[in-house]
Amino acid sequence: MIPSAFTFYKPDSIEKAVSIMKDFGDEARVIAGGHSLIPVMKQRLTDIKHLIDLSAIEELKGINISGKSITIGAMTTQVELITNENLFKTAPVIREASLQIADPQVRNLGTIGGNVANGDPANDMPGxxxxxxxTYKLSGTNGLREVKAREFYDGAYFTAREDDEILISISFDAPIGGYAYEKQKRKIGDYATAAAGVILNVDNGVCSSASIALTNLSDTPVYCDEAVSMLTGKNIDDNLLSQATKSCVEQSDPVADQRGPVEFKKYVAGIVINKALKRAFERS
Amino acid sequence: MDDVKTPSSEERKSALSGLGTSRKRVEDARFTQGKGNYVDDIKLKGMLFGDFVRSPVAHAKIKKIDTAAALALPGVHAVLTAADLEPLGLHWMPTLAGDKQMVLADGKVLFQGQEVAFVVGDDRYAVSDGVALVEVEYDELPVVTDPFKAEMEDAPVLREDIADQKEGAHGPRRHPNHIFTWESGDKEGTNKVLDEAEVVADEMVYYHRTHPCPLETCGCVASMDKVNGKLTVWGTFQAPHAVRTVASLISSIPEHNIRIISPDIGGGFGNKVGVYPGYVCAIVASIVTGVPIKWVEDRMDNLMATAFARDYWMHGKISATKEGKITGLWCHTTADHGAFDACADPTKFPAGFMNICTGSYDIPVAYLAVDGVYTNKAPGGVAYRCSFRVTEASYFIERMIEVLALKLGMDSAELRSKNFIKKEQFPYTSALGWEYDSGDYHQAWDKALEAVNYKKLREDQAKQLELFKSGKSRKLIGIGLSHFTEIVGAGPVKNCDILGLGMFDACEIRIHPTGSAIARLGTISQGQGHATTFAQILASEIGIPASDITLEEGDTDTAPYGLGTYGSRSTPVAGAATAMAGRKIRAKAQMIAAYLLEVHDDDLEWDVDRFVVKGAPEKFKTMKEIAFASYNQAIPGVEPGLEAVSYYDPPNMTYPNGAYICVMEIDVDTGVSEIKKVYALDDCGTRINPMIIEGQVHGGLTEALAISMGQEIAYDEQGNVMTGTLMDFFVPTAWETPNYETDFTETPSPHHPIGAKGVGESPNVGGVSAFSNAVHDAFKSFGLTQAHMPHDHWRVWKIAKDLGLHN
Structure with a gap:
């Protein structure tokens, strides 16, 4: 469990980091918390010649809340996401989800940027x-650009990020309405057998807006657009939530692993999604 | 003159911290400060490192091994293959089970992770780069991972080296992939009883393959001193003396020139009993290079290659009268041993003590047959925190009792009670030939049922079932019962040996002039706390405070010969040796005291820490005074000094037992289970240190929880290990670990000097049945009779699905 040799860099600015990436192309990788990258390096499943540590770049850190607009630096750790009271007030679903990631030791080092940029379908943050x-902000040799999270993931570990780009921040508007992030896992530290996030905005029983996304139920996160349109503008009741659940499960495409076969995962996905929908509705 | 009050016997007894005291562990001061000294902490001058090239496939011919690129790498010193070991006769080595196993792949590989080449280099980094550069060409062969398919006519032959041998180490072989058939009991008598029985329950019970997974993996540092010809090996050895003898026999190095040292060991659980290729390669590499060599497994190596446990398919039939009196037990076990039979059992017991499978019950007639089979899986078959195959046996009988209770329509607590061996039947000879030493099963069982309020538990369960049936809840409650009898403390030399070495153990004591002492034993603690508990045994025997007694184990140059620590044998065997050596010290002390007090030996009596003249309590000599006298007085007919050694050959095994109860709530839709209660009553005979017993029970229960609820070594059909990391191999954290309630009864062993039986493994043996039976019990009213472990989420979900409980 020893990685092959690599050159280690610790730049103090985004420009310097991008310039190293430009020099080495796909032989270079950035490292944030390292919880996904280091194990695959140690197992020699990937061969990285140039490793760029982003931890010294101050501008990648921090949570900025301005009105209803929230921007989070890529190197912000999960423990910071959990403990930031303003973030909890504006987007409480982040704390609920972050507390279900791995364990406290991992969350002390794990970052939001690493979690979303790696393209691992088992990670909770992409969903x-x-x-x-x-919206993800990327910085590369051709300057800055933005990509929507819903358009970022092409397949397991394949994303819209170019080899010379670094994900520098994530921004979104404060969600309105009830929320829930529900996850079933085998043990502390495990990835989800199935997980679902739900936001429901309900006025007088009518859903004015909704959002549903799934984790580890396909080779990318699954945004459940069909269920969302099914709910929007409708009176919410148990029956409709069941139909929406069914639609979400149909959009999922899990693979069998040691957590269980596909049939089991789809069944549990249904339970988990339905619980999340109901909790979000109760909170709306 | 002031009255100087002599402390009372009770006060002096309490000052000793002897038997029955919850003395704090003396080991913890160093462990909790990171001051332990484990194998990987050993750093010697000029030391090089070694690591393995391992097979990525489960079955293949090796066409070619090209080491040139690795050898060309700066920092790599040597690459060993089977061809290099062959001239030394070390490319294969004997196993503990009478088979042989490849040290490095000799022409073929038989399991994924098998050792193919050993790369030696400056540091771990150079070695890892070297390992990546060794090119091996494999010609893949068909793979068999199912022990039942292994014996089919068209099955691929795994062990071509012995394909034509019709006779194995344990009798005839009927197929090239068959290892042995081992039988115990009365076949005809059992069949007759089954044929004529009023009720017979018939079930296949699988105890899946798992792994002990100690926190510290296996490793060693081998150092050959070419000047004096002495080989020193520091290693993770649960039996250092046996390793020394085996190393001498296979290397031809004289035994006095081999020194084996087990330093601190970070958990063994059976994983560190066997002899592994890494040890042999490190020794050879040290001889070749002339410098010390360190080899330490990483976690994946440990899970893939060293010493799995269990993997027993146990087909059982149990018969009874309509009233629930058991009349007979039949069992056929198919034992998956992997690629080599490297099972760690006493030589005459190829299936260990599986014939303890009649459990706690008075069963008039029984028959057991075990067939060992080769498959393309890692070798091993160690006793994972249990005596040899005892947890398999206990799980088997405790499942069969449940299955029989279902068939009879009887409460399984009552069925157990009806069939327990009665207190007055001890010593009791079982149908399969063991002589149980002591027990009071009814007392323990009644105490346990009362402690958990069993009647109320069943009522709560029935209420929850009603809620479920009426659609108000999706959860069921299961109550898991388990009563186990272990057989530990191997063992009497007349029938227990390992490679011809009798399984006695030893203790040597030296009393220093100022009245403190050192004791050395043939065992080695891996976390059991021997330095704490054995000092307590001695304190009570010789009247020296436990804190004044140093315990030393694990260095074959200083410790007396013993067979090591596993199978709960330390307290039953070495603990007995300790007490007996202490009694020799006391006998000599009595002679010295008699001389000093100018009375006859018989005029003295022992009082806690001193010899007192009978009828004259003011005349006495303390052990401290006697110790000094033994060094400065010329006593006629008595040698100076105060030392003793005792080699103890136990007259019988010991039979710890207990009653465990688990209450579990199960969500039928998600398969998630929540442990509501775990109650564990242990009878381990005389209790040396109640706090350590409780710690042992907590640890063993947590392993039992892991095994029954998720921990497994799984293979796919190509022989790939699917559980090679701690992501998929379940080791519970504090989060998954429930609260435990411990309790006890105390029935001393009549043949052990202090009546102690051993406890380290009881919770694993009793716990697995309790957890698994709880899962089964939750679904029993829907017709479930048997569902194989581990009961992880998807398998529990599958039970519910197959019973039609999903919408």
């Missing part, structure tokens, strides 16, 4: 960011 309709 959460699709739920919040977040």
């Amino acid at each position: 959460l960011m699709q739920l919040l309709d977040a």
Whole structure:
């Protein structure tokens, strides 16, 4: 469990980091919290020649809340997401979801940027960011650009990020309405068997807006647009939530692993999604 | 003159911290400060590192191994293959089970993760780069991972080296992939009883493959001193003396020139009993290079290659009268041993003590047959926190009792009670030939049922079932019962040996002039707290405070010969040796005291920490005074000094037992279970240190929880290990660990000097049945009779689905 040799860089600005990435192309990788990257390096499943540590770049850190607009630096750790009271007041679903990621030791180092940029379908943050309709800001040799979280993921570990780009921040508007992030896992530290995030905005029993996203139920996060349109403008009741659940499960496409076969995962997805929908509705 | 009051016997007894005291562990001061000294902490001058090239496939011919690129790498010193070991006769080595196993792949590989080449280099980094550069060409062969398919006519032959051998170490072999058939009991008599029985329950009970997974993996540092010809090996050895003898036999290095040292060991649980290729390669590499070599497994190596446990398919039939009196038990076990039979059992017991499978019950006739089979899986078959195959046996009988209770329509608590061996039947000889030493099963059972309020639990369960049936809840409650009898403390030399070494153990004591002492034993603690508890045994025997007694284990140059620590044998065997050595010290002390007090030996009596003249309590000599006298007085007919050694050959095994009860709530839709209660009553005979017993029970229960609820070594059909990391191999954290209620009864062993039986493994043996039976019990009213472990979310979900409980 020893990685192959690599050169280690610790730049103090985004420009310097981008310039190293430009020099080495796909031989270079940035490292944030390292919880996904280091194990695959140690197992020599990936061969990285140039490793760029982003931890010294101050401008990548911090949570900025201005009115209803929230911007989170890519190197903000999960423990900061949990403990920031203003963030909890404006987007409480983030704390609820973050507390279900791994364990406290991992969350002390794990970052939001690493979690969303790696493209691992088992990570919780990509689904959460699709739920919040977040926008990712990327910095590369050709300057800055923005990509919607709902358009960022092409497949497991394949994203819209170019080899010379670094994800620098994530922004979204404060969600309105009830929320829930529900996850079933085998043990502390495990990835989801199935997880779902829900936001429901309900006025006088009528759903004015909704968002639903799933984690680890396909090779990318799943944004459940069909269920969302099914709910929007309708009177919410148990029956409609069941139909929406069914639609979400149909959009999922899990694979079998040690957590269980596909049939089981789809069944549990239905339970988890329905629980999330009901809790979000109760909170709306 | 002031009255100087002599402390009372009770006060002096209390000052000793002897038997029955919850003395704090003396080991913890260093462990909690990070001051332990484990194998990987050992750093010697000029030391190099070694690591393995391992097979990525489960079955293949090796066409070619090209080491040139690795050898060309700066920092790599040597690459060993089977071809390098063959001239030394070390490319294969004997196993503890009478088979042999490849040290490095000799022409073929038989399991994923098998050791193919050993790369030696400056540091772990150079070695890892070297391992990546060794090119091995494999010609893949068909794979068999199912022990039942292994014996089919068209099955691929795994062990071509012995394909034509019709006779194995344990009798005839009927197929190239068959290892042995081992039988115990009365076949005809049992069949007759089953044929004529009023009720017979018939079930296949699988105890899946798992792994002990100690926190510290296996490893060693081998150092050959070419000047004096002495080989020193520091290693994770649960049996250092046995390793020394085996190393001498296979290397031809004289035994006096081998020194084996087990330093601090971070958990063993059976994983560190066997001899692994890493040890042999490190020793050879040290001889070749002339410098010390360190080899330490990483977690994936440990899970993939060293010493799995269980993997027993146990087909059982149990018969009874309509009233629930058990009349007979039949069992056929198919034992999946993997690629080599490297099972760690006493030599005459190829299936360990599986014939304790009649459990706690008075069963008139029984028959057991075990067939060992080769498959393309890692070798091992160790006793994971249990005596040899005892947890398999206990799980088998405790499942069969449940299955029989269902068939009889009887409460299984009552069925157990009806069939327990009665107190007055001890010593009791079981149908499969063991002589149970002591027990009071009814007392323990009644106490347990009362402690958990069993009647109320069943009422609560029935209420929850009604809620479920009426659609108001999706949860069920299961009550898991378990009564176990272990057989530990191997064992009497007349029938227990490992590679011809009798399974006695030893203790040597030296009393220093100022009245403190050192005791050395043939065992080795891996977390059991021997330095704490054995000092307590001695304190009570010789009247020296436990805190004045140093305990030393694990260095074969200083410790007396013993067979090590596993199978709960330390207290039953070495603990007995300790007490007996203490009694020799006391006998000599009595002679010295008699001389000093100018009375006859018989005029003295022992009082806690001193010899007192009978009828004259003011005349006495304390052990401290006697110790000094033994060094400065010329006593006629008595040698100077105060030392003793005792080699203890136990007359019988010991039979710890207990009653465990678990209450579990299960969500039928998600398969998630929540443990509501775990009650564990242990009878381990005389209790040496109640706090350590409780710690042992907590630890063992947590392992039992892991095994029954999710922990497994799984293979796919190509022989790939699917659970090679702690992501998929379940080791519970504090979060998953429930609260435990512990309790006890105390029935001393009549043949043990202090009546102690051993406890370290009881909770694993009793716990697995309690947890698994709870899962079964939750679904029993819907017709479930047997569902194989581990009961992880999807398997529990599958039970509910197959019973039609999903919408």
